[in-house]
Each structure stands twice: as structure tokens, then as C-alpha cells.
Amino acid sequence: MQARSDFLVIGGGIAGASAAWWLSRTASVTVLELESQPGYHSTGRSAALYMASYGPPQVRALTLASRPFFDVPPPGFAEHPLLTPRGALLFAHEGGEAALAAHEALVRSVSAGVRRLTPAEALAQVPVLRPKGLLGAVLEEDATDIDVDALLQGFLRGVRARGGQVVCGAGVQALRRTGGEWCVQTGAGEFRAPVVINAAGAWADAVGALAGAAPVGLVPKRRSALLFSAPEGMATGGWPMFMDAAHEFYVKPDAGLLLGSPFNADPVVPHDVQAEELDIAIAIDAIERMTTLTVRRPRHVWAGLRSFVADGECVIGQDPLVPGFVWAAGQGGYGIQTAPAAGELCAALALGHALPASLAGVDPAAVSPARPGLAEE
């Protein structure tokens, strides 16, 4: 195992893997992952959706900038397409007119593929919506499913193919900087590099503290999900992901089953999070109230952490005070759909390169760890 690299990337989730992939094109990189496999935490627990209208402005810019990579990945990156058409439908019952109009305007700002649906058209898309009082829906046609595992493995395979290493069981315990170089103590030994990328997900502030950096104010929030059986005899595979305008639940088809979530965002400390029974009960109640679906017994329940700073944007770039310490954190609920562009941005900033034209829509100052008010409540 090589102990010295140009870059050490702490965290083998999608943020670390994507940054490492871009860095490894011109530099030697080692990814240090605490767990025995990459993607064990948030990355392996997502709903795997690409939705350009989702998130605050810089997230939307990173999502749009990622689309060409998803649509046409580099040769050999993945055996199958990374995206599968899905669509995302937001519906409203009586009283939800303003929410429908606002959502339609938002989707139009990022996509030409938007349709306002009458109640009958909405029911043609998702026949289980409760028809009584249904106002209609907005369909974001170019929302897609993402093959998250193929994306993660594609990044990591690329890193290894270029001579980089991915070391699991390498939880970072201490960081010390001497003579312009970091010495990083891990469960798998000591590693050295002039620059460290902090892609530790919900643990990024804890890793920052080890390096002497001020916290960016990251708040991990629990989001829970369940898988349940689709109604017998009903072909659900072609349904779009659908959600109510008040964001009480969303549902999307998932390999013959349905994936549901109560949209919860419960602040917690970083840990190996599990779904609370109440989260699942809340999701089932909302699903059964607003649709004709019946959730008898969830096949599987889980939760993951979505980590946010105060303004909801990502935190990408050089720490304002600690030299050679670069953040790739705060991916919130969008870390998969933004990964190709977020990784490219992180790598360009870490290498001191000019930003490529593909990132022209992104404002690095608005995602910088040096931006004012970052950690404010």
C-alpha cells in the first residue's frame, strides 16, 4: 500500500468517490473509508432520483451541470446507462392551487419537459391518486432514476485504474500538518499528502475538527423510507415518482415494489441511523389518505442521513484558515444527482485549476466554506 499521495480523500461515499475520480486524472489519490465497503452510509440509502428542480439554486446548477455526464458517461465508466426515465409528478388536492403554480414555475426554470396535468391526466399517470378534490398535477418529464451503485463503482474503478487506491477500514483518527504535508492516522495505518479532501458526509465537521478547522455547521437529518408491495395485478413500473404538494409523502416504483418516504428531516447526531417506527407510520398514513394504496406490511424499512448547512447549499472548496484542507460536504438530499459536477468542481478548486466551461452556471463563492453566515442557525 502506498502511504504518500498528492491527495487524500476522507470518505468513500459518492462525494469522495466523485472528487477522487476527477482528481485522479492528473494526480495520485488515496480514498480513506472508515467502513468495510464504500457507500455504506447515505450513498447506499438514497431514493436514487435525478430531479433538476430539486434543491436551492447552486444545487440546481450542479444538478444541471451533471446531466451530460449522466447521459453520456466516459467510455468504459459503466456497462449500462446510468439513468432510466422515470418522471416526477407533484399533485394537489383542493387548496393546493398556489403550490401547483409555484412548482410549475420552478420546474419550467430548469427544464423544458414540464406538463401541467388535469385530474384525468394525473390519474392516467398514477391511477391510485384519490380522485375526490384532485386539482391536477405538474409532471417533470425528464426526472430519472439513477443507478447509484454503477455511478459509485464507476468512479472508484476509475480511481483504481489510474493507479489510485481505495482503502476501507481506514477511519481517520488524527490529522497533523507539518512541513506542508498532512500526516493522517487511520485504522489501516498512516497516510501522507499535501492536500486532504474532507468528504466524510455527516461526519465532515468531526473530521474538520481533527484538522483544526472551524465547523461549517453541518446538521445531519434523518430521512426514512420503506419498500412495500404494489397492488396485485397493477403494472406500476411505468409510474412516475409522485408526491403531494404539501410534501407529506413521496412514492416511486422500485424493482417491482414501491418505495415510500414521509419526507422527514429529523436532526440527529452523525451515526448509523435506523428508521423510527413513527416515521414509517406517518408515511403509511399519508400514503393511505391521499391514494387508494394499502400498505399491509413494509417489506423493508431504512433511514439515511441528509446533511445540511444553514443555507442548504453544498460546501465545496478550500478551508478559509487551514491550508491544504478542502471541503466536499453538505450534499443534503442531492448528493447523487450533483455528484459528477460537484466532484469536478471540488477537484478543480483543489488543484487550483480554472473552472471548466461545463461549470459556468455554478458560483463557487456560493458553495465556498469561506462564505459568510455559513454556520448560522
Ligand SMILES: Cc1cc2nc3c(=O)[nH]c(=O)nc-3n(C[C@H](O)[C@H](O)[C@H](O)COP(=O)(O)OP(=O)(O)OC[C@H]3O[C@@H](n4cnc5c(N)ncnc54)[C@H](O)[C@@H]3O)c2cc1C
Ligand atoms: C432516504 C434518502 C433518500 C435520498 N434520495 C436522494 C435522491 O433521490 N437523489 C440524490 O441525489 N440524493 C438523495 N439522497 C441524498 C444522498 O444520499 C446524499 O446527499 C449523498 O449520499 C451524500 O454522499 P456523501 O458521500 O457526502 O456521504 P456518505 O455516503 O455518507 O459518505 C461519507 C463517508 O465518509 C465516511 N467517513 C465518515 N467519517 C470518516 C472518517 N473519520 N474516516 C474515514 N471515513 C469516514 C463514512 O463511512 C461514509 O462512507 C437521499 C438520502 C436519503 C437518506
